Amino acid sequence: MEYVLLAIIALASGILGSLVGLGGGVILIPATLFVGINLGYFPEITPQSVVGLSVVMMIFIGLSSTLSYMKNKQVDFKSGFIFFIGSIPGTMVGAWLNKGLDLPSFNLYFGIFLVLLSILLFIRDKLRPIQWFVEHGKNTQFIDQEGNEFVYGYPIWFAVLFTFVVGMVSGLFGIGGGSLLVPAMVLLFLFPPHIAVATSMFNVFLSSIVNSASHIYLGNVPWIYTIPVIVGAYIGAKVGAALNKRMQSKTIVLVLQIVMFLIGIRSIIEGLL
Numbered sequence: 203m204e205y206v207l208l209a210i211i212a213l214a215s216g217i218l219g220s221l222v223g224l225g226g227g228v229i230l231i232p233a234t235l236f237v238g239i240n241l242g243y244f245p246e247i248t249p250q251s252v253v254g255l256s257v258v259m260m261i262f263i264g265l266s267s268t269l270s271y272m273k274n275k276q277v278d279f280k281s282g283f284i285f286f287i288g289s290i291p292g293t294m295v296g297a298w299l300n301k302g303l304d305l306p307s308f309n310l311y312f313g314i315f316l317v318l319l320s321i322l323l324f325i326r327d328k329l330r331p332i333q334w335f336v337e338h339g340k341n342t343q344f345i346d347q348e349g350n351e352f353v354y355g356y357p358i359w360f361a362v363l364f365t366f367v368v369g370m371v372s373g374l375f376g377i378g379g380g381s382l383l384v385p386a387m388v389l390l391f392l393f394p395p396h397i398a399v400a401t402s403m404f405n406v407f408l409s410s411i412v413n414s415a416s417h418i419y420l421g422n423v424p425w426i427y428t429i430p431v432i433v434g435a436y437i438g439a440k441v442g443a444a445l446n447k448r449m450q451s452k453t454i455v456l457v458l459q460i461v462m463f464l465i466g467i468r469s470i471i472e473g474l475l
Contacts, residue, residue: 204243209430216438220267227256227377232465249308253376254422257413263439264407270443271400282404288365289409296373297416310473316466320459354392
């Protein structure tokens with residue numbers, strides 16, 4: 203039964219993670235901790251092992267999503283590799299920090315992060331894009347299928363520094379760097395949203411390989427649970443990428459914001475009590 207539950211959780215994580223470029227960990231981690239510990243299906247699960255499971259899952263979410271987005275030429279590979287350079291040391295530092303967290307501390311910090319992230323996503327559309335990074339960075343032009351022209355860019359030094367922080371958060375919580383990277387790409391670097399999501403998933407794929415290696419080295423990956431998670435996440439990512447091409451994701455993002463906020467509040471209360 204626990205394998206079926208994990209596959210369903212991973213399927214939902216893959217769909218939402220690929221659809222909005224978040225990576226999927228924000229769904230897998232709280233859902234797995236709740237089902238595993240609160241409902242007692244796998245009480246031996248720990249914050250370290252669920253993070254290890256999440257980062258392995260995100261390799262396959264990132265790969266599946268990237269292959270789908272490549273067909274529509276939505277992935278900016280050059281930017282993805284630049285972002286990856288910064289995230290490599292960040293994921294290693296985050297994985298090292300993770301080993302010192304017990305369950306109450308993890309719940310508290312993860313809950314605070316989810317609440318802040320849900321607020322950031324909620325106000326994202328209300329914030330004015332910042333032109334400074336484009337004006338002081340290397341620019342790229344993109345014309346979408348409707349003929350709309352976009353100009354986006356960033357200073358490479360800032361992108362590397364920022365993705366170090368993104369990688370550290372990803373390694374610490376196992377949530378995938380897209381949750382921070384996509385809003386930054388849209389608001390700071392003026393990426394078109396679909397290009398931001400696709401490029402973020404490419405970066406999630408690359409950085410999750412390094413992130414997984416760090417957690418494997420630390421002994422954090424519960425291999426017995428990886429197969430249902432990988433299968434569910436890979437299929438879900440295909441579905442999410444297909445939905446991204448066909449629909450406006452604002453409604454999905456709104457639901458995700460509400461769910462993340464409520465899960466975050468619950469995690470904070472559990473961490474405090």
